[in-house]
Amino acid sequence: MTVDVLIPAFNEEQAIGKVIGEIPAELVQEIIVIDNGSTDGTVIAARKAGATVIEEKQKGYGAACLKGLSYLSSKSQDELPDVVVFLDGDYSDYPAQMNLLLAPIHKGDAVLVIGSRALGKKVKGSMTIPQRVGNWIATHMLYFLYGERFTDLGPFRAIKYDSLKRLNMQDQNFGWTVEMQLKAAKMKMPCAEVAVDYRKRIGKSKISGTLKGAVSAGVIIIKTLLKYR
Numbered sequence: 001m002t003v004d005v006l007i008p009a010f011n012e013e014q015a016i017g018k019v020i021g022e023i024p025a026e027l028v029q030e031i032i033v034i035d036n037g038s039t040d041g042t043v044i045a046a047r048k049a050g051a052t053v054i055e056e057k058q059k060g061y062g063a064a065c066l067k068g069l070s071y072l073s074s075k076s077q078d079e080l081p082d083v084v085v086f087l088d089g090d091y092s093d094y095p096a097q098m099n100l101l102l103a104p105i106h107k108g109d110a111v112l113v114i115g116s117r118a119l120g121k122k123v124k125g126s127m128t129i130p131q132r133v134g135n136w137i138a139t140h141m142l143y144f145l146y147g148e149r150f151t152d153l154g155p156f157r158a159i160k161y162d163s164l165k166r167l168n169m170q171d172q173n174f175g176w177t178v179e180m181q182l183k184a185a186k187m188k189m190p191c192a193e194v195a196v197d198y199r200k201r202i203g204k205s206k207i208s209g210t211l212k213g214a215v216s217a218g219v220i221i222i223k224t225l226l227k228y229r
Contacts, residue, residue, distance in 0.1 A: 004081035008064035009089035013040040015202035020049035022095040034064040062176035090201035101158040111163040115156035115196035130214035148185035174217040175224030
């Protein structure tokens with residue numbers, strides 16, 4: 001089972017090398033960092049750590065992820081991955097737990113696996129109150145509107161590449177994660193969650209670090225949930 005890792009990153013110079021360094025090398029074919037207009041040394045640090053770096057100047061988490069998918073689609077047939085793992089570049093996730101996400105796919109139990117921070121161990125202060133409340137609201141709306149029960153919209157996730165292509169992802173902002181989950185639910189794709197741990201990110205979050213950012217992201221997520229109903 002070949003695995004490629006996509007890491008959207010914006011000004012993560014201090015964290016990106018640690019993230020890449022903890023990804024189990026024996027599990028992955030290629031690590032791709034999508035630099036989303038960083039003004040620090042993120043690109044240099046990522047390349048030094050051994051990642052392929054591509055650039056997406058249009059700001060937005062989804063825009064960076066879409067750029068990563070475009071890169072994958074440009075590969076030759078024998079280079080395409082079986083599975084794509086998404087991972088944040090701020091060192092809040094534990095890359096070494098990647099095997100937990102891949103296990104249900106390897107067994108044939110799921111095509112999409114979400115790493116749930118709600119089910120795992122969290123370092124105190126690693127998730128803000130707006131993040132916790134927003135996750136609770138969004139996952140309950142997901143169940144009410146689409147019939148699929150999740151506990152988190154966690155960015156650490158794995159999905160079969162063929163299934164990912166079928167989802168025809170569109171969101172260019174922070175509706176990306178929930179768009180993936182709701183579309184998988186609508187298409188009746190087998191989904192699973194596994195518990196993953198979570199720690200305080202390196203540096204200040206561009207979203208959850210401010211009330212304005214958290215509210216803005218929450219509005220985008222709710223709009224996305226209603227858009228595809």
